[in-house]
Amino acid sequence: MAFFLAQFLTGLANAAALFLVASGLSLIFGVTRIVNFAHGSFYMLGAFIGITLMDILPGHVGFWGAILLTGLAVGAIGALTEIVVLRPIYRAPELFQLVATFGVILVIQDLALMIWGAEDQLGPRAPGLRGVWRVFGEPVPKYDIVLIAITPFILFALWYLITKTRLGVLVRAATQDREMVGALGVNQAWLFTGVFALGSALAGLGGALQLPKGGADLLMDFNIIGEVFVVVVIGGMGSLPGAFIAAVLISVLNVFGVTYLPQSTLVLMYVVMAIVLIVRPYGILGREEVAGEHGQVGAPEQPIRPYGPKGIALVGALLFALALVPLFAEQFVMTLIVDMIVFALFAASLHFILGTGGLVSFGHAAFFGGGAYAAALLVYHTDTPMELAFVFAPLAAGVLALAIGWFCIRLTGVYFAMLTLAFSQLVWSLAFQWRGVTRGDDGLVNIWPAEWLNAPAPFYYFTLILGAGGIIFLRHAIHSPFGYALRAGRDSPRQAEATGIDVKRVQYAAFCLAGAMAGLAGGIFVFSKGSVFPTVLEIGESFDALIVVFLGGVKTLAGGVVGAGFMTVVEDWLTRLEYWRLLLGLVIIAVVILMPEGIVGTLRTLWRRIRNIDEETVK
């Protein structure tokens, strides 16, 4: 019994820092609707700044003072980030801001490396709190007890702030209906900045508070972000008590998982999240999202039309040019274009459900990687001929999408996104941990194309035909009755239902088609690289695709393809430089601020302005 209690206390202590960081994220999302991926970076900054301050300030006062000062400093950095990066793009399409926050992550990573160096730093001990107290004979670190004691005060302070102060009233009002708050004369811009600063400060506090239990290193931003999102989603986005309950739930379950199911450490929280979302689609204390609350901002969009004869001729010319590449280009150019086409097809498949269907998936890599693994497993274990294994890639990915979609499609918005993320993490952990079949992260190697394809030029044509074919097929699907039904479901589910469209079923079918196409890209990918590793199923892979779709322009037809091409080229150039992450981050932020409709969307708008075509006459 004493042992259980000790375990429970360990879980509660872990929950403290997690709750702080998660509550910040939840606040930010609730008010500004920004899915802030840079939140882990603020946590990391908190840890590094905390160590630096604790070095300068001695003793008890110094230690606790340093933690408070860290909160203020990180809050200020957060405010600056919000003003410079996010404020210009609040009127961009939904979730567009997450691309900007991704740029912020890259910038902070390189800045932290420049300032604090590469070596891990061990956190200072809290003065007077080294060692353990005995609780029923079980050792419990003193600092754990202090953390457990502090947490309720923080929860209370936040609760007081939100329910009893004017700022809290505004925050709650903005969470419910921010348009209305603006209409009532509240300066939204400063409210958003204030909330963002508060959220960042909480993350910084969390980073500083955990120092005596760990330290600061350059990987902690990515290490915490997954867990924080899980907590926020399980609790219900925007709900502070929910975040608290979820933080405790996840932390305590993790502790018991470590003891009784040691292999479960990688996926336990994602399993919990999947179960919670399937049972309660809006998290434990979340509210159903009001339709239209944050759906369409900005100018109403022009309906998408197929290209005219000029456009078709241009596409034809482009394809013709690509077909001629092997005649004059060196081998590496072909490799680069193959990479580009694979990525473009992957992005186009995500763009299909995201742009046309309005379904934001955070787990699309499950299908890309799933297809790659399906083909690779066949080749590796049964020596299946490449042609057959290749066909299996889109099939397997489609079946996987059928299974995952069955659970996810009933959800909407961010909750849908997070459930797809949970499932893609499950697929990832399957590839990672089932070593008997997948060889874990040793990966499957020596998966090369069949003899007749195994040269640069033939494989190039193989990729060009299938990749371009896949992309064109997806575009045709958008202009088919099926595509129109999908768009109707995105723009107005109720009216679509009224005209007899089974919205959910159409979305389900689109989800499967997108999955199969991502699998096709995965199939080409595995044979072009000759090996596959669980990295293709990682969260980062899903976000790469998401980011290029947003960068290219969600509300355009060519967005995914152009974004993928742009990103491949920029990355290929920048990674040659020393501080490429800083530069890449700045490029992303610049594109986001200068082109809030995405590259294609903004260029199109510019083009129309130059040609002086009125929006109305375009029809």
Add this chain to the structure above:
Amino acid sequence: MNLIRRTVLGLIAAAATAPAAMAQDTIKVGEINHYKRMAAFAEPYKKGIELALSEINEAGGVLGKPLEFVYRDDQGDPAEAVKIAEELMTREGTVMLTGSILSHVGLALSSFAAEKEYLYLAAEPLADSLVWNSGNPYTFRLRASTWVQAAMLAEEAAKSDAITYATIAPNYAYGQDAVNAFKENLQRLKPDVEFVAEQWPALFNIDAGAEVQAIERAKPDAIYNVTFGSDLAKLVREGGDRGLFDGRSVYGLLTGEPEYLDPLGDEAPEGWFVTGFPWYGFEDGTPGKTFVDAYMDATGETPKIGSLVGYMTAQSVAAGIARAGATDTESLVTAFEDLTVNNTPIGDLTYRAIDNQSTLGAWVGTTAVEDGKGVMVDWEYKDPAPYMPTDEEIMAMRPAE
């Protein structure tokens, strides 16, 4: 639409004008690594290479030309590494590849090397399958493998009275290999040992308090630790506070490497038996000491084990090219088989023809805290040969050559 065309045409134009293979007045070697993602490990490694290169080129280079490394960042992504490898091979005019710290990237590069018939010297990846189960004629490996280092610890563990063991290792291929290798070797030497707990924290995301409680619950006589980096720091702190290591012997794989021991400061664990790199204990006049002095002169920093590996990588490359007398892959592969590299920090180093593994061993010793810093004491350098599987076993493991 215009835009797609412009992007692609721009790409082609850019690709054509990008720095193509420069005039062949240097011999270039492609070095692919995770310089940003694993900066703490890659930076000392790169400095080690630079030191060796400056020495080699001062002495006239190889084959009468200066030796040059082309450094490229793969972001820790195997697919990116393969792409860069192809570019280095077909456009940069490099003669061979080196690099990678992470095993999976090493394996991807090794698969690429075998398919494209191009030489790859894996410097740091520890996975056993790199030279054994997935070994191929084009891949050579410098560092002592997981198996060998775990076997050295198992040998020491077998001498103790401990019967019950708990293991803790990061939950990925390296951790699992390290635990299996330790188990197999220990059970062979001492059949009555029992493994009472196996803990698998997520890499760099350990829940140290919970792990310590879980190990404590199993009441083992001894603990085998494979965690490293920030995981190790948290484990040592929580375990120390909660008295996990009191009265227990602990065997730590890589724990003694400066990369992991230095950040712990005066909280470094004491009395653990570990593999590592005790550069501070090298005696004057030994080749190891000469390397350490040269490194500290050149960089103003103390060496890490990555520095040593980087230094020896560049030395091996130079020796291999010199022995081949040419830079085509066939000559290089032939030259690397049974290649002896003289005057390395550990003396003479050989690349075995049977599995392309070098004869670099490992330092084992006991940890202690001196002057507020963790160090290894009573250490010795061990040759890997006695810990290797037999030649027949290796032949059986390596795919038909």
